[in-house]
Amino acid sequence: MAQPTSLPNQEGKKVPDVTWPVRSGDEWKKMSSKEIFSGRRVILFSLPGAFTPTCSSTHLPRYNQLASTFKKLGIDEVCCMSVNDTFVMNAWLADQEAENITVIPDGNGEFTHGMEMLVDKGDIGFGKRSWRYSMVVDDGVVEKMFIEPNIPGDPFEVSDADTMLAYLSPGAKAPEEVSLFTKPGCPFCAKAKVMLKDSGYDFEEIVLGTQATLASLKAVSGRDTVPQIFIGGKHIGGSEELEAYLKSV
Structure with a gap:
């Protein structure tokens, strides 16, 4: 070249x-x-x-x-x-x-x-x-x-x-990557998205049925319920676990 x-x-x-x-x-x-x-x-x-x-x-x-x-x-x-x-x-x-x-x-x-x-x-x-x-x-x-x-x-x-x-911004830490598994019409998923946005997190939303399957969700999280949230490569869990995590950081 x-x-x-x-x-x-x-x-x-x-x-x-x-x-x-x-x-x-x-x-x-x-x-x-x-x-x-x-x-x-x-x-x-x-x-x-x-x-x-x-x-x-x-x-x-x-x-x-x-x-x-x-x-x-x-x-x-x-x-x-x-x-x-x-x-x-x-x-x-x-x-x-x-x-x-x-x-x-x-x-x-x-x-x-x-x-x-x-x-x-x-x-x-x-x-x-x-x-x-x-x-x-x-x-x-x-x-x-x-x-x-x-x-x-x-x-x-x-x-x-x-x-x-x-x-x-010398010394700045890049924001952690956040992934959120959801499905349409899920109120707990909506709650999780609001919590993430209010806490200043950008996130990738993966919608079951369009971008992933329930089998995919279970394979990566070990669970078959939504939402499931991952922050910085770590599995946080559902909306209640997310709420506890956000209060702790």
Whole structure:
């Protein structure tokens, strides 16, 4: 895979002034870098391509997971950029269910070129793409930039969401992952969701009958009743056990 000849850090510089055509439903619209960055503090992470392995398994999902934490730390928006067209980026966003992320389709590579991050990946049939990096932009000026090292391949060492969290809030602990098994019409499930939201927890809801079966629930929890809650990989139990847990932490 081709490497960039240089990877200039753009801290202290203004981001490029670019307008992108985007597809919203059945309509074409315009999205501009001024609209995204002016008067706001924004995280942007850029990656080689939608639907590619590292981007789909780790890079995008973790930023989506930590987006609410970033917003509590003064970030107005979390954006993901790739040198892909708007249809590809929209399809990838939907496939990833990354509702907390704004995707930017830098299809012509204009913004990426302006950031001096456009690289040639023609050896794997990608053409011109973005080198992997992340940054904080404050009112259109790059505040902090994390650029992957200039080594062969597709390094993923410093542009990740946890590195960004450590920069924004040194010593901060990433929120624990929470999973909640429910079924439609269950009042105890509704109670558990309210308790989690009131305690500031984001959670993944797994609905029996649509996303999982009763057999799946019993296999992972040893129980056949809902709700069943897992926090940080630990099985908490039902709504009463959740209430006791939340009082204890």
